[in-house]
Amino acid sequence: MSVEGPGGDQYDGLAYYRVDANGERLIVLPATCRAGRHSLAASGYRAVVGSAEIAVECQACRAEGASPAAWRLGTSGSVAARAELDDQPYLGRRRWSEAAPTGRK
C-alpha cells in the first residue's frame, strides 16, 4: 500500500524515532539512499525538515542528476535534537529490497 505525501510524491511512511541513554530524542534516518545505490554517510545527504515531514536527499544522486533522490518521511512530535543513520527500521520500506537477490534462503 502506498500513501501519497503532501507534494504528490511517493511517501515513505513515518520517520522512526528513538530515545538515547540521555533521554534525548533522535530521529533515525535511512542509512542508504532511496535509490539504494549509496551510503548516505559516505556520499553525504541533506535533510530538509518541513512542517510534517523530513526529506532526506542523497547528494551523490543529486550530483548525478538522478531523481527522485529523496526519502520523504512523516515527522511527529517535537523536533528531534539529533539524527542518526540506520537502515534497520526501514528494511520493509525499501523499494529496492524487492529487486535484491533472494536466492540465499
Ligand SMILES: [Zn+2]
Ligand atoms: Zn544515492
